Amino acid sequence: MKVLLPDESELELPEGATGLDAARAIGPKLAEQAVLVRVNGRVQDVRLPLHDGDPIQILTTRDKADPDALAVLRHSSAHLLAEAVTQLYPGVKLAIGPPIENGFYYDFDFPEAIREGDLEKIQAEIDRELAEGREWVRQEISREKAQQLYSTDPYKLELIDTAEGDISIYTQGNFTDLCRGPHLQNSKPIKALKLTGLAGAYWRGDEHNKQLTRIYGTAFYSKEDLETYVHRLEEARKRDHRVLGQRLDLFHFDEHSPGSAF
Numbered sequence: 001m002k003v004l005l006p007d008e009s010e011l012e013l014p015e016g017a018t019g020l021d022a023a024r025a026i027g028p029k030l031a032e033q034a035v036l037v038r039v040n041g042r043v044q045d046v047r048l049p050l051h052d053g054d055p056i057q058i059l060t061t062r063d064k065a066d067p068d069a070l071a072v073l074r075h076s077s078a079h080l081l082a083e084a085v086t087q088l089y090p091g092v093k094l095a096i097g098p099p100i101e102n103g104f105y106y107d108f109d110f111p112e113a114i115r116e117g118d119l120e121k122i123q124a125e126i127d128r129e130l131a132e133g134r135e136w137v138r139q140e141i142s143r144e145k146a147q148q149l150y151s152t153d154p155y156k157l158e159l160i161d162t163a164e165g166d167i168s169i170y171t172q173g174n175f176t177d178l179c180r181g182p183h184l185q186n187s188k189p190i191k192a193l194k195l196t197g198l199a200g201a202y203w204r205g206d207e208h209n210k211q212l213t214r215i216y217g218t219a220f221y222s223k224e225d226l227e228t229y230v231h232r233l234e235e236a237r238k239r240d241h242r243v244l245g246q247r248l249d250l251f252h253f254d255e256h257s258p259g260s261a262f
Helices: 019-026 028-033 067-088 116-132 143-149 154-162 223-239 241-247
Strands: 002-004 010-012 034-039 042-044 056-060 103-109 137-141 167-172 175-178 192-202 211-220
Touching: 010 019, 019 028, 019 034, 019 056, 028 034, 028 056, 034 067, 042 067, 056 067, 067 103, 067 116, 067 167, 067 175, 067 192, 067 211, 103 192, 116 192, 137 143, 143 154, 143 167, 143 175, 154 175, 192 223, 211 223
Parallel strands: none
Antiparallel strands: 002 010, 034 042, 034 056, 103 211, 137 167, 167 175, 192 211
8 A cells, every 4th residue: 555745755565564664664753753644634643554645744742833733742741641540549530631732631530539749749659660661562452352351440331331433542661541442652752740739620521420530630742842941831830910910009909899800
């Protein structure tokens, strides 16, 4: 089969070849740095097969400002968070952990409530995982096997029951999570990962469901990008009109009328 590269040249590959196979055919460095494949404008895991005639673009660690390249990095970072939490809090139940615009989150059902101060030891566990290194292995399994694998996890079971199409899992180290992907090949591209806070969140956004604990974080391909992001957040807080307004006494809040500015 043949796929079409961004320069409109054709690359011949064996039937069933993946995005990673395409990268290897172009060169070993590209294969090493590959994080994601765009196929016909949509993104897919580098491990998934390509099809004859597909126009492809291979995203790498050099595409550090590309939203899709950042999303896959942050998605894998969310799985590192989930691994850390399951290691530190036996009995915790896992919900979902997607990338979002400025980072990622993962929702957990903890046996006992955690506080903001607990993020420090979770961060330390993630740092340990990154120092050890992780690789992601993708596997497609039957719905029945998935139900057996997550028989004690109500949130994963609900996701399995409502999932359309193939069921896939990703394993890193001794941790396996139900996930469609995509994910990085390994954790080497994650040069900066920082947990940023926690909040309450209803399962599937429904107030009639149980409230879970949502841990937020962000991740980048370089420490410099994280530092720039944190600096931008700090500057935004300084400019916050509510903070400035009170400092300059442009308005104040009265305890006798909470929520009203004077």
